[in-house]
Amino acid sequence: MAIEVRDVNKSFGTTPVLREVSVDVASGSLTALLGPSGGGKSTLLRVIAGLEQPDTGTVRISGVDATRLSPQRRNVGFVFQHYAAFKHLSVFRNVAFGLEIRKRPKDEIRKRVMELLELVHLEKMADRYPSQLSGGQRQRMALARALAVEPEVLLLDEPFGALDAQVRKELRTWLRRLHDEVHVTTVFVTHDQEEAIEVADTIVVLANGEVVQVGSPADVYDNPANPFVMRFLGPVTEIGGSLVRPHDIEISVDPIEGGTPATVSRVVRLGFEVRVEVEVGGQEAWVQVTREFADRLGLEPGDAVVVRPAPGARSLALSAV
Amino acid sequence: MAKYALRALALVYLLFLLVLPVALIVWRTFGDGFGPFAEALTSPSALHAFQVTLTVAVWAVVANTLFGIGVSILLVRHSFPGKRLLNAFIDLPMAVSPVVVGLALILVYGRFAPVGGLLESWGIQVIFSTPGMVLATVFVSLPLVVRAVVPVLEELGDEQEQAAHTLGASRFQAFLRITLPGIRWALGYGVVLCLARSLGEYGAVAVVSGRLVDQTQTLTLFVEERFQNFDQPAAFAAATALALIAVVTLLLTKLLRPKD
Numbered sequence: 291m292a293i294e295v296r297d298v299n300k301s302f303g304t305t306p307v308l309r310e311v312s313v314d315v316a317s318g319s320l321t322a323l324l325g326p327s328g329g330g331k332s333t334l335l336r337v338i339a340g341l342e343q344p345d346t347g348t349v350r351i352s353g354v355d356a357t358r359l360s361p362q363r364r365n366v367g368f369v370f371q372h373y374a375a376f377k378h379l380s381v382f383r384n385v386a387f388g389l390e391i392r393k394r395p396k397d398e399i400r401k402r403v404m405e406l407l408e409l410v411h412l413e414k415m416a417d418r419y420p421s422q423l424s425g426g427q428r429q430r431m432a433l434a435r436a437l438a439v440e441p442e443v444l445l446l447d448e449p450f451g452a453l454d455a456q457v458r459k460e461l462r463t464w465l466r467r468l469h470d471e472v473h474v475t476t477v478f479v480t481h482d483q484e485e486a487i488e489v490a491d492t493i494v495v496l497a498n499g500e501v502v503q504v505g506s507p508a509d510v511y512d513n514p515a516n517p518f519v520m521r522f523l524g525p526v527t528e529i530g531g532s533l534v535r536p537h538d539i540e541i542s543v544d545p546i547e548g549g550t551p552a553t554v555s556r557v558v559r560l561g562f563e564v565r566v567e568v569e570v571g572g573q574e575a576w577v578q579v580t581r582e583f584a585d586r587l588g589l590e591p592g593d594a595v596v597v598r599p600a601p602g603a604r605s606l607a608l609s610a611v
Numbered sequence: 612m613a614k615y616a617l618r619a620l621a622l623v624y625l626l627f628l629l630v631l632p633v634a635l636i637v638w639r640t641f642g643d644g645f646g647p648f649a650e651a652l653t654s655p656s657a658l659h660a661f662q663v664t665l666t667v668a669v670w671a672v673v674a675n676t677l678f679g680i681g682v683s684i685l686l687v688r689h690s691f692p693g694k695r696l697l698n699a700f701i702d703l704p705m706a707v708s709p710v711v712v713g714l715a716l717i718l719v720y721g722r723f724a725p726v727g728g729l730l731e732s733w734g735i736q737v738i739f740s741t742p743g744m745v746l747a748t749v750f751v752s753l754p755l756v757v758r759a760v761v762p763v764l765e766e767l768g769d770e771q772e773q774a775a776h777t778l779g780a781s782r783f784q785a786f787l788r789i790t791l792p793g794i795r796w797a798l799g800y801g802v803v804l805c806l807a808r809s810l811g812e813y814g815a816v817a818v819v820s821g822r823l824v825d826q827t828q829t830l831t832l833f834v835e836e837r838f839q840n841f842d843q844p845a846a847f848a849a850a851t852a853l854a855l856i857a858v859v860t861l862l863l864t865k866l867l868r869p870k871d
């Protein structure tokens with residue numbers, strides 16, 4: 291295991307932020323800490339980096355107890371949401387910082403920094419200053435800077451949180467590809483479930499300072515541990531007292547076995563996807579269907595239909611909560 | 612119409628308050644050419660006064676720069692009981708009259724005071740000597756560096772320092788390579804202000820120095836003493852020199868200011 295977090299508790303004043311958190315991160319994996327804001331995911335990341343001290347519990351990095359080690363000695367790479375670029379240093383000097391601190395020979399630094407700048411596609415920007423870069427470029431620079439010292443683990447705190455949607459999507463794909471090239475154990479914090487599912491190979495869901503579920507993206511999406519995780523990981527709707535994914539509902543104008551009668555209240559076309567809003571037993575629910583399917587049914591508001599969870603679809607009974 | 616009246620008023624106000632006196636001093640100084648000016652400033656007493664002023668100012672600036680950086684970091688980056696009190700104390704010198712500062716220092720460090728007596732027995736004379744004048748100058752210019760640095764340090768945030776730590780920098784390395792360059796313009800501005808204040812200090816230094824000619828006489832004390840002794844050329848020459856230094860520092864602060 292690259293990172294082993296055991297029974298970590300942390301409070302800010304009287305507010306508990308982490309409660310008995312234990313997480314294992316496998317070597318070479320790309321793990322997402324996913325959860326709503328205030329869930330403790332950033333604090334957990336900072337505890338791993340040594341930027342916060344846990345009240346109790348231990349953190350081991352590559353088998354070494356790092357709980358009381360200063361961030362300086364942990365050999366972790368950390369990328370901040372707002373880049374934390376060294377404003378008075380050029381892009382080159384930013385990336386070289388960790389190597390200069392380690393007093394590496396000049397030619398070695400130059401070679402390594404240029405390699406990294408190529409890796410993050412900033413080789414032409416080496417002499418610029420952070421203020422002359424776009425947000426996405428700054429974040430790539432910060433990533434190169436963190437990678438320069440060959441860290442045991444790379445920690446990213448909402449790395450794309452401050453970027454606009456388009457750049458965010460690009461960088462996501464790029465991070466995934468970068469990880470496939472570099473293979474450094476990576477943990478990143480995000481509140482965006484789509485980002486976590488797309489990029490990570492393991493998702494740790496954190497809420498109210500506790501680990502709620504750990505698993506692969508498919509596992510967490512398909513077999514959520516509780517209604518909270520199910521709601522957080524993707525769209526849900528409620529029929530017959532259960533939580534169901536809207537794309538896991540069958541809708542029909544003819545009676546079907548186990549179906550519940552419903553009335554169509556609205557049909558919203560969102561490109562390829564069509565949202566059919568229905569009323570089931572006095573409650574609002576919605577069903578996601580393809581445009582083709584919706585056209586075949588020719589649904590109109592007021593139509594009487596029958597709905598049921600698709601056979602084999604995972605649903606969670608709400609009464610259990 | 613009102614606009615022009617206001618402008619005229621402001622100009623007249625400045626004319627009588629600032630331009631006229633300064634211009635008159637300059638006119639009086641150079642009225643008989645550059646020769647007497649140079650002569651008055653190169654007399655042994657004047658040169659000695661220059662030297663004393665410089666010594667006192669440099670020590671005061673060094674002390675206040677170190678103290679200013681330390682306290683700024685303490686105030687911005689740390690929380691501790693009594694922080695607000697410390698913050699309030701730093702502005703105290705702005706409110707207290709320099710003469711009071713001088714008298715207070717004599718009460719503590721004078722020959723017949725406990726602390727002063729003790730130091731005297733070790734051979735260190737504070738009052739009527741350079742250490743006392745440095746103390747007085749440090750006191751009156753205490754807030755200048757702190758007040759220049761604190762807002763910039765606040766704006767800078769601590770993420771860059773944290774990033775430096777994760778990259779392997781010690782606290783001291785992070786300070787030298789990240790924090791210090793981040794506050795350099797503000798620090799420069801504070802240091803120049805502090806220097807200007809130290810060079811021009813009169814009241815507190817007058818009390819603790821004992822105004823011993825050729826011994827503890829600074830340039831401001833020299834101006835006053837020469838004037839009292841009807842040596843107006845020397846007084847005006849030294850005053851003009853002080854004014855020139857003030858103008859240069861003012862220009863320096865203007866140069867340093869917009870960079871942040």
